[in-house]
Amino acid sequence: MTYTELTLLGVLIVVTLDLYVFRTKILKRKVFWASYSIVIFFQLVTNGILTGFGIVEYNGDAIIGSSTAQESPPAFIGDGRLVFAPIEDLLFGFCLVTLTLIIWVWLGRIGVQREPRSGPPRKSLERLLGTN
Amino acid sequence: MSKFAYLSVLLGCLMGTAWLELFLRTKVYRRTIRLILTILPVLVVFSIWDAYAIAQKHWTFDTRYVTGITTVANIPLDEILFFIVIPICAILSFEAVRSARNWYAGDEDSK
Numbered sequence: 001m002t003y004t005e006l007t008l009l010g011v012l013i014v015v016t017l018d019l020y021v022f023r024t025k026i027l028k029r030k031v032f033w034a035s036y037s038i039v040i041f042f043q044l045v046t047n048g049i050l051t052g053f054g055i056v057e058y059n060g061d062a063i064i065g066s067s068t069a070q071e072s073p074p075a076f077i078g079d080g081r082l083v084f085a086p087i088e089d090l091l092f093g094f095c096l097v098t099l100t101l102i103i104w105v106w107l108g109r110i111g112v113q114r115e116p117r118s119g120p121p122r123k124s125l126e127r128l129l130g131t132n
Numbered sequence: 133m134s135k136f137a138y139l140s141v142l143l144g145c146l147m148g149t150a151w152l153e154l155f156l157r158t159k160v161y162r163r164t165i166r167l168i169l170t171i172l173p174v175l176v177v178f179s180i181w182d183a184y185a186i187a188q189k190h191w192t193f194d195t196r197y198v199t200g201i202t203t204v205a206n207i208p209l210d211e212i213l214f215f216i217v218i219p220i221c222a223i224l225s226f227e228a229v230r231s232a233r234n235w236y237a238g239d240e241d242s243k
Binding site: 031049062103107116129 | 141159170173189197226229240
């Protein structure tokens with residue numbers, strides 16, 4: 001299977017795990033999408049470094065975009081890429097982050113270290129964060 | 133840029149999220165058992181994916197920028213650490229939002 005196909009399959013599996021297997025249903029929660037939108041921004045930054053500098057390189061046969069020649073960075077945007085990384089990486093990241101959070105929430109639900117709960121933020125941060 | 137380029141990115145991720153544990157009191161590192169039990173299956177699943185992708189040459193690593201230490205199935209040590217660091221960052225972000233907003237996440241009570 002290509003990387004493109006694998007990521008699509010991965011998303012399908014992760015969504016199924018959340019909604020029907022573990023029944024954590026984090027995909028239906030505001031807290032998930034708020035934290036995921038923060039994560040995706042930093043994914044673009046760090047993944048942009050890994051792919052822009054060519055630390056990791058992708059094979060054009062496995063992705064929507066094409067291979068890039070040695071020593072030349074991939075397209076910043078376009079050719080199936082977003083901030084140097086193949087757009088497939090967004091789905092790969094979704095699978096990695098969502099599977100992690102499904103298991104984390106599920107473990108809490110069955111009683112594995114539900115406590116101590118997160119928060120409250122330190123007083124010094126209150127003004128920055130606004131009211132709850 | 134050096135053999136530690138990839139590792140530096142991961143270190144940056146850990147340092148960039150550490151303040152959440154301190155100032156938003158996410159208490160993620162403190163829930164060590166839950167953290168380890170979360171990471172282990174994720175690490176296994178994504179290492180298998182990585183091993184397949186490396187074998188099929190979906191992606192390759194520039195030997196100048198990785199440690200050069202490889203683990204099972206030709207997976208670079210750097211990648212193994214990636215599958216540990218990124219889940220930690222994801223959980224820290226998730227718990228940070230909960231700390232700030234008190235939104236329901238589904239693990240507050242038993243099913």
